[in-house]
Amino acid sequence: MRLKIFSSIIAATLACSMNMGADLTVAKTATNTAPVAKKYLIAFKSNLPPNYSTVISNAGGRVVRALPEIGSVEVESSKDAFLINLKSVSNVQAANLEIKHQLDYKKNDPAAADNQPVTDFPQPEAIESYWNYQWDIKNVTEDGESYKINKGNGAVVGVIDTGIDPNHPDLKGNLLGGQNFVPKGGFGDDPTETGDTKDFKDRDGHGTHVAGSIAANGKIQGVGPDLGIRSYRVFPANAGAATSWIADAIIQAADDGVDVINMSIGGFDALSRYSYQNSGSYSDIADMLVWKRAIQYAVKKNVTVVAAAGNESLNLNNPTTITDYMNREYGYLGLQFKGASIEVPGQLPGVMTVSSSNKWSTEKIAFYSNYGSRSIDVAAPGGDNGPVYDATLDESLRDFHYRTLSTWPTYLEPYFTANLHSYALLHGTSMASPKVAGIAGVIKAAHPDYSPDQVTAAIRQTAKDYGKAGNDHLYGAGEANIFNALTQK
Incomplete structure (x- = not known):
């Protein structure tokens, strides 16, 4: 049995063998429509600062989940420049697009057996x-x-x-x-x-x-x-x-x-x-x-x-x-990984x-x-x-x-x-x-x-x-x- 889940940037897989195919979905903005909100994962350098919600708001985002125990937040934003805006925040250690972790497996189809x-x-x-x-x-x-x-x-x-x-x-x-x-x-x-x-x-x-x-x-x-x-x-x-x-x-x-x-x-x-x-x-x-x-x-x-x-x-x-392997699997999303x-x-x-x-x-x-x-x-x-x-x-x-x-x-x-x-x-x-x-x-x-x-x-x-x-x-x-x-x- 295998269920594939795609983690913020990369794949996190429910590690059971159902199907080897990948189904990674990214929201797309249609022509002449309002921007589609995307989810982001933000890690601060240590604890969440007291004004973390304001910091995220000023960059164009909205906190949807806070993890104060580990200095992190999940954020929603429809601003294309959101990640760039965060670069001016000194106590943000890392930020990345949070991509849908898709459960990907063969359905209960007798033909599959x-x-x-x-x-x-x-x-x-x-x-x-x-x-x-x-x-x-x-x-x-x-x-x-x-x-x-x-x-x-x-x-x-x-x-x-x-x-x-x-x-x-x-x-x-x-x-x-x-x-x-x-x-x-x-x-x-x-x-x-x-x-x-x-x-x-x-x-x-x-x-x-x-x-x-x-x-x-x-x-x-x-x-x-x-x-x-x-x-x-x-x-x-x-x-x-x-x-x-x-x-x-x-x-x-x-x-x-x-x-x-x-x-x-x-x-x-x-x-x-x-x-x-x-x-x-x-x-x-x-x-x-x-x-x-x-x-x-x-x-x-x-x-x-x-x-x-x-x-x-x-x-x-x-x-x-x-x-x-990661670049082969996820390069089409605009992601490029380097090093180990x-x-x-x-x-x-x-x-x-x-x-x-x-x-x-x-x-x-x-x-x-x-x-x-x-x-x-x-x-x-x-x-x-x-x-x-x-x-x-x-x-x-x-x-x-x-x-x-x-x-x-x-x-x-x-x-x-x-x-x-x-x-x-x-x-x-x-x-x-x-x-x-x-x-x-x-x-x-x-x-x-x-x-x-x-x-x-x-x-x-x-x-x-x-x-x-x-x-x-x-x-x-x-x-x-x-x-x-x-x-x-």
């Missing part, structure tokens, strides 16, 4: 447990042996995603609530979004699937069936998000006292310079600064942050390759980055997964299309049995890979990351005094050493395993 969805899994009414179909959770729990030691009671994982089905029978017992960060109207294209902060109901499915891998306790079992989960919805239905919305969710999750944050989100950001049309360039990028500041805010509050590595099959150790780039949030300090392993090999990770020996902490099962597809890349030979089974909103149509309702088969680093987040949560339940660094070290030191001996470019330290983390000293 080559008319071969999985039909040999029983419907939930006909089965007591899907445990025998959960090869991924079996892998990381040693066939459930970890449950006999610790199921995660007392620890909480925040899921920053598309929301969670609050009435799913496998999730509602562990769901502690949540919050919505999507403003009224979304990006102006979703009239069903009212801006209700309590509306964290999943309109897409991705977040519910992720949550099930962490803490489902029913027909599906998560890594920690007794873990608490909190939902932080940052995506509308079939529409986009903004980096400022995600950062706001990170800050709130940290303030709520979660022990772990899972972000099945991955994308790319330039480390230093970029230019946009005729607005000149900044030596820093607001998008990058906001990511860094939000994550450090969480880490300082003792939160372990886990993120997906992304699904572009890129070597994350090669920053210029990432920059070339990284995957965000995964390669930022304080984040544990997860690649995707599969069911059938301990030598090869999933075909879509990003990799890199200095970039990947550990791998976890995210599934793929099976060994035949891996060898041929022939889409007609995909076998969806090799994907990962988890919860799906009870009110949505079945996802195209199977005829199941309330459960779905998906793959991607989005499905790998929550296994590690669940492991981190169970470790925190067993060791409440552990810092994020200690949690990360425990996971890395007890991972199964797949691939080349020692730390390698595919698996990092290996495939994460909660039973080992609870039993190995």
Whole structure:
């Protein structure tokens, strides 16, 4: 499963493999019509100045979201010269156009599965447990042996995603609530979004699937069936998000006292310079600064942050390759990136980055997964299309049995890979990351005094050493395993 989200300047991707196509939308001004307002992300040098709203107004903008904890604001402006006007403000460190982060994926179309969805899994009414179909959770729990030691009671994982089905029978017992960060109207294209902060109901499915891998306790079992989960919805239905919305969710999750944050989100950001049309360039990028500041805010509050590595099959150790990729993908928007780039949030300090392993090999990770020996902490099962597809890349030979089974909103149509309702088969680093987040949560339940660094070290030191001996470019330290983390000293 893959949902692509495009971050302020760059792509931030809900890292699940649905479709490799990109759909980046920019508002255009029609001839003889009023200018269309655009969204911008602004990072001040330190704290927000007392007169920040006036500063933005004088430059021709209006603040629509303030993040005082990290010295940043989201701004709306219809002035073409807005970014240029800001250059005269000495305490603005960086500013950039905020582009729509489009959810981009194959819809629930049976033809997308080559008319071969999985039909040999029983419907939930006909089965007591899907445990025998959960090869991924079996892998990381040693066939459930970890449950006999610790199921995660007392620890909480925040899921920053598309929301969670609050009435799913496998999730509602562990769901502690949540919050919505999507403003009224979304990006102006979703009239069903009212801006209700309590509306964290999943309109897409991705977040519910992720949550099930962490803490489902029913027909599906998560890594920690007794873990608490909190939902932080940052995506509308079939529409986009903004980096400022995600950062706001990170800050709130940290303030709520979660022990772990899972972000099945991955994308790319330039480390230093970029230019946009005729607005000149900044030596820093607001998008990058906001990511860094939000994550450090969480880490300082003792939160372990886990993120997906992304699904572009890129070597994350090669920053210029990432920059070339960004220029190929987004150059048509008038953006040009120079120098080194990284995957965000995964390669930022304080984040544990997860690649995707599969069911059938301990030598090869999933075909879509990003990799890199200095970039990947550990791998976890995210599934793929099976060994035949891996060898041929022939889409007609995909076998969806090799994907990962988890919860799906009870009110949505079945996802195209199977005829199941309330459960779905998906793959991607989005499905790998929550296994590690669940492991981190169970470790925190067993060791409440552990810092994020200690949690990360425990996971890395007890991972199964797949691939080349020692730390390698595919698996990092290996495939994460909660039973080992609870039993190995």
